[in-house]
Amino acid sequence: MAASSPPGAILGVDLGATTLAGGLVDGAGTVRNSHSVPTDRLSRGEGVLQNLLAVVAGLLDDARRMGGPILGVGVGAPGVIEVDTGTIGEDIQNIPEFRGLALGRILRERTGLPVVVDNDVNALTLGEWMFGQARGLRHVAMIAVGTSIGGGLILNGALVRGVSGYGGEIGHTTVDLDGPDCFCGSRGCIKVYASGADIARQARSLLRADRTSILLELVGGDPNRIDAPQVFAAAAQGDPMAVTVVARAAQALGAGVGNLINLYNPELIVLGGSVMEAGEILMEPVVRWARFYAFEAAFDRTRIVRSTLTKESGVQGAAALFLYEQGRERLT
Amino acid sequence: MAASSPPGAILGVDLGATTLAGGLVDGAGTVRNSHSVPTDRLSRGEGVLQNLLAVVAGLLDDARRMGGPILGVGVGAPGVIEVDTGTIGEDIQNIPEFRGLALGRILRERTGLPVVVDNDVNALTLGEWMFGQARGLRHVAMIAVGTSIGGGLILNGALVRGVSGYGGEIGHTTVDLDGPDCFCGSRGCIKVYASGADIARQARSLLRADRTSILLELVGGDPNRIDAPQVFAAAAQGDPMAVTVVARAAQALGAGVGNLINLYNPELIVLGGSVMEAGEILMEPVVRWARFYAFEAAFDRTRIVRSTLTKESGVQGAAALFLYEQGRERLT
Numbered sequence: 186m187a188a189s190s191p192p193g194a195i196l197g198v199d200l201g202a203t204t205l206a207g208g209l210v211d212g213a214g215t216v217r218n219s220h221s222v223p224t225d226r227l228s229r230g231e232g233v234l235q236n237l238l239a240v241v242a243g244l245l246d247d248a249r250r251m252g253g254p255i256l257g258v259g260v261g262a263p264g265v266i267e268v269d270t271g272t273i274g275e276d277i278q279n280i281p282e283f284r285g286l287a288l289g290r291i292l293r294e295r296t297g298l299p300v301v302v303d304n305d306v307n308a309l310t311l312g313e314w315m316f317g318q319a320r321g322l323r324h325v326a327m328i329a330v331g332t333s334i335g336g337g338l339i340l341n342g343a344l345v346r347g348v349s350g351y352g353g354e355i356g357h358t359t360v361d362l363d364g365p366d367c368f369c370g371s372r373g374c375i376k377v378y379a380s381g382a383d384i385a386r387q388a389r390s391l392l393r394a395d396r397t398s399i400l401l402e403l404v405g406g407d408p409n410r411i412d413a414p415q416v417f418a419a420a421a422q423g424d425p426m427a428v429t430v431v432a433r434a435a436q437a438l439g440a441g442v443g444n445l446i447n448l449y450n451p452e453l454i455v456l457g458g459s460v461m462e463a464g465e466i467l468m469e470p471v472v473r474w475a476r477f478y479a480f481e482a483a484f485d486r487t488r489i490v491r492s493t494l495t496k497e498s499g500v501q502g503a504a505a506l507f508l509y510e511q512g513r514e515r516l517t
Numbered sequence: 518m519a520a521s522s523p524p525g526a527i528l529g530v531d532l533g534a535t536t537l538a539g540g541l542v543d544g545a546g547t548v549r550n551s552h553s554v555p556t557d558r559l560s561r562g563e564g565v566l567q568n569l570l571a572v573v574a575g576l577l578d579d580a581r582r583m584g585g586p587i588l589g590v591g592v593g594a595p596g597v598i599e600v601d602t603g604t605i606g607e608d609i610q611n612i613p614e615f616r617g618l619a620l621g622r623i624l625r626e627r628t629g630l631p632v633v634v635d636n637d638v639n640a641l642t643l644g645e646w647m648f649g650q651a652r653g654l655r656h657v658a659m660i661a662v663g664t665s666i667g668g669g670l671i672l673n674g675a676l677v678r679g680v681s682g683y684g685g686e687i688g689h690t691t692v693d694l695d696g697p698d699c700f701c702g703s704r705g706c707i708k709v710y711a712s713g714a715d716i717a718r719q720a721r722s723l724l725r726a727d728r729t730s731i732l733l734e735l736v737g738g739d740p741n742r743i744d745a746p747q748v749f750a751a752a753a754q755g756d757p758m759a760v761t762v763v764a765r766a767a768q769a770l771g772a773g774v775g776n777l778i779n780l781y782n783p784e785l786i787v788l789g790g791s792v793m794e795a796g797e798i799l800m801e802p803v804v805r806w807a808r809f810y811a812f813e814a815a816f817d818r819t820r821i822v823r824s825t826l827t828k829e830s831g832v833q834g835a836a837a838l839f840l841y842e843q844g845r846e847r848l849t
Contacts, residue, residue, distance in 0.1 A: 265814075276814070324679050338780070340684075341675040347656055347782020351815035352672075358776040359810050360705075361694050362768055371775065371810045373692075436694055443703065444690040448670070448780070450679020478691050478703045482597075482608070483683035 193254040195507045196244050196298070198237065199305065199499025200224070200262040202279040202332070205233065207240040208497065209248055209255075210504035214316030216497045218247045224280065233280055238295060245296065257299040258292055259507030261308030261499055265350045268510075271302035274350070301510045305499065307344060307353065309492075310337025311509050312502030313455050318490055324451040327492070328355050330438065331458035334376045340449055344509065356380065360440040378437035381413035381460045387430045388416045398426040417463040435467055439474020446479035446487050457492025464491075525586040527839045528576050528630070530569065531637065531831025532556070532594040534611040534664070537565065539572040540829065541580055541587075542836035546648030548829045550579045556612065565612055566620075570627060577628065589631040590624055591839030593640030593831055597682045600842075603634035606682070633842045637831065639676060639685065641824075642669025643841050644834030645787050650822055656783035659824070660687050662770065663790035666708045672781055676841065688712065692772040710769035713745035713792045719762045720748045730758040749795040767799055771806020778811035778819050789824025796823075 194209040197216070201224060208219035220243055222236045241258065248255045264277035271289015292300040310319075310327040319325040319339070327337040334356025338345040345352040356376040357369050364373025377383050389408045392398060400419045404410040419427035442454055454475075461467065468491060476484050492498075526541040529548070533556065540551035552575060554568045573590065580587045596609035603621015624632040642651075642659040651657040651671070659669040666688025670677040677684040688708040689701050696705025709715050721740045724730060732751045736742040751759035774786055786807075793799065800823060808816050824830075 324684075336780075340672055340677050340679075343673040343675070345672050345781060347672075347815070347818075348784045349782055349815065349818045351779065351782035351812055351818075352656075354779040354812065354815075357779050357812065359772050360691055362692050362696075362772055364694075369812060440691050440694055444776075447683065447686040447689050448668075449677060450681055450683035450686075452680045480683055480686065480689065480701060483679070483681065483686075486679075486681045486683075 193256045194248060195256055195504040196241065196248070196258045196296075197500040197503035197507070198241065198258065198260045199308070199503050200233075200237065200260060200280075201305070201499060202263060205236055205240060206496075206500050207237075207244050208500040209244055209253075210501055212508070214312070214501050214504070216500050218244060219497065219500060220244065231282070233282065234286070234291075238291075241292065241296065255298060257301070257507045257511065258296060259308070259503035259505070260288060260292070260300070260302040261305035261503040261506060262288065262302055263305055266303050267350060268301070268303050268346060271300055273302075299507075299511075301507045303346075303506050304335070304337075304350070304353075305502070306335035306337045307346070308502035308506045309457065309494065309498060310339060310353075310455075310502070311344060311505035312498055313492065314339055315505040315508060316501055317498075318455060318493060319453050322452045324449055325453045325455065326355070326445045326449060326451050327455045327457060328438070328441065328445075329458040329492075330356075330379060330381070330456065330460040332381050334380045334458075338449070340451075355441055355445065358441065358444065360437050360444070375437050375441040379434040379441075379460070381458075384413040384416050384430055384434055384460065385411045387433070388419075388427060391426050391430065395426050399424045400427055413460055414463070417466055421466055431463075431467065432470065435470035436474050438467075439471045440478045442471060442475035442489060443478025443484075446475065446483050450483045451487055454487060454489045455492050456489065457494050461491055525588045526580060527588055527836035528573065528580070528590045528628075529832040529835035529839070530573065530590065530592045531640070531835050532565075532569065532592060532612075533637070533831060534595060537568055537572060538828075538832050539569075539576050540832040541576055541585075542833055544840070546644070546833050546836070548832050550576060551829065551832060552576065565614065566618070566623075570623075573624065573628065587630060589633070589839045589843065590628060591640070591835035591837070592620065592624070592632070592634040593637035593835040593838060594620065594634055595637055598635050599682060600633070600635050600678065603632055605634075631839075631843075633839045635678075635838050636667070636669075636682070636685075637834070638667035638669045639678070640834035640838045641789065641826065641830060642671060642685075642787075642834070643676060643837035644830055645824065646671055647837040647840060648833055649830075650787060650825060651785050654784045656781055657785045657787065658687070658777045658781060658783050659787045659789060660770070660773065660777075661790040661824075662688075662711060662713070662788065662792040664713050666712045666790075670781070672783075687773055687777065690773060690776065692769050692776070707769050707773040711766040711773075711792070713790075716745040716748050716762055716766055716792065717743045719765070720751075720759060723758050723762065727758050731756045732759055745792055746795070749798055753798055763795075763799065764802065767802035768806050770799075771803045772810045774803060774807035774821060775810025775816075778807065778815050782815045783819055786819060786821045787824050788821065789826050793823055 206221040265274035336355030361373030538553040597606035668687030693705030
């Protein structure tokens with residue numbers, strides 16, 4: 186698809202939980218003129234929207250000065266998005282003021298350009314597909330393991346959104362029928378074992394019974410300061426409690442990867458997000474468990490890789506989102 | 518797709534574990550001139566292939582007498598199929614003589630017609646999509662719960678086969694990280710709780726400890742005679758051991774349905790196969806558990822129904838397979 190992209194830039198916006206980033210992206214995925222603003226301290230009232238509109242206006246000015254055409258706007262946003270209208274879903278957690286916001290319509294009116302809004306992990310998945318490690322493949326799954334766990338699926342060369350945008354919620358598939366409760370109302374979701382927040386939560390909980398863990402030192406005696414990177418650091422030093430938490434996270438995530446292999450038989454599964462930055466201490470057992478839970482013949486056809494995402498990936502993904510929708514429209 | 522089907526009949530062949538069935542199917546899914554032969558007693562040597570070729574030759578004679586054109590041949594076969602060549606996979610369990618058989622090539626040479634061979638549950642799924650309850654939908658999953666558990670997925674209007682034909686193996690996704698071992702090498706697969714063979718196996722195993730179950734009477738005192746319908750019959754009479762087995766099967770299958778909803782957000786999930794003939798005693802708790810494990814907003818958009826499969830469904834599905842491939846070729 187990248188090969189048939191028209192000349193000109195796409196304005197990509199990544200509406201993250203902590204950072205709002207925008208940039209001009211060319212058809213090869215190169216980002217120019219990127220801007221970013223923190224979102225968290227602005228998440229009251231209209232702050233985030235005003236900042237978003239200011240970033241977009243600034244980028245349009247940049248483009249005008251540089252004389253190149255802007256083809257359209259792509260936005261990656263948290264939660265479930267109604268893609269046809271670009272409306273943010275009611276379940277958005279990080280920016281409650283955006284619930285039900287018709288962001289696509291607002292941006293279309295402000296810019297006069299075509300606008301596509303979709304879930305941020307769908308955008309990252311399309312970014313990997315158009316500009317990254319998944320280029321040219323037909324069947325790709327992405328799991329983004331951060332504070333929570335999101336997913337994106339490309340099957341038969343098309344993004345799986347489903348009938349109302351819930352497609353790809355890999356983190357909320359159960360791998361443990363009678364496992365711990367999840368905030369989503371279910372239990373035993375991959376998320377309750379392997380998300381960054383849950384890795385920290387499990388360590389805090391175990392610390393109540395085991396005061397000998399070196400984790401307690403790492404956080405100056407205050408269990409509330411435990412985060413996922415500290416759990417990985419303690420596990421790397423052989424701390425038994427931290428090793429247990431990491432082992433269980435890897436088993437659950439590996440079962441999820443194995444399930445995706447048996448369901449889709451994909452060519453590539455990309456694991457990304459801040460938790461995967463722990464590196465081989467997590468990646469190695471995840472791949473080992475995926476091999477255990479999947480059919481051998483299907484596993485052998487799947488490459489499992491860590492994402493090579495950079496700070497620009499969100500903006501690239503948002504641009505990929507626009508290019509993907511434009512390609513679909515040309516087909517119909 | 519059915520709407521744009523050309524006039525003329527398709528020769529559909531369903532290569533089941535117990536029955537080999539063939540028929541002439543028109544573009545609306547109506548089956549004429551159906552023939553069937555048992556496969557089990559013929560499964561030595563070349564028996565099944567000779568019978569298959571005889572059924573096909575007989576149907577071609579019928580078609581010639583009736584004067585209508587035959588557009589091509591569709592075959593639904595067990596196991597993983599290499600669709601490009603129509604070659605049966607090495608993992609076929611029921612008809613070991615068919616391992617690696619180039620059935621597509623053989624039928625093409627014999628008939629001079631275009632031939633499509635694919636997995637039988639993929640064929641059933643396409644049959645439901647072209648002629649049955651899934652007509653006109655974009656996102657559909659089928660789970661066939663019989664002696665084993667198979668699955669078929671249609672997403673974005675395309676069958677999910679994956680890179681080497683393993684797509685849709687729903688029965689072998691794990692819903693219990695540390696659950697019982699499965700023959701596939703994994704553990705806690707939906708199959709080990711909910712397939713017909715495993716429902717009977719669990720009951721036999723529990724009978725060793727609980728000799729008071731009425732199941733023992735139902736099978737004349739011989740636990741080896743227990744099958745899934747008897748377990749459902751005992752559960753319907755309130756037998757505590759049978760109720761436990763059915764409850765666990767429903768929970769595992771419901772978790773699998775819930776996982777599919779969170780992964781694909783489909784419009785329809787069809788549950789079929791001999792085990793689903795147990796009716797509401799299984800269907801009701803499966804739907805209840807699916808609601809528990811899935812996102813409420815996604816669950817609310819999914820209809821979950823029992824298949825209305827008849828004895829002709831396999832042949833219809835095989836014909837749908839041919840029409841589907843022909844439609845794809847017209848697009849490319």
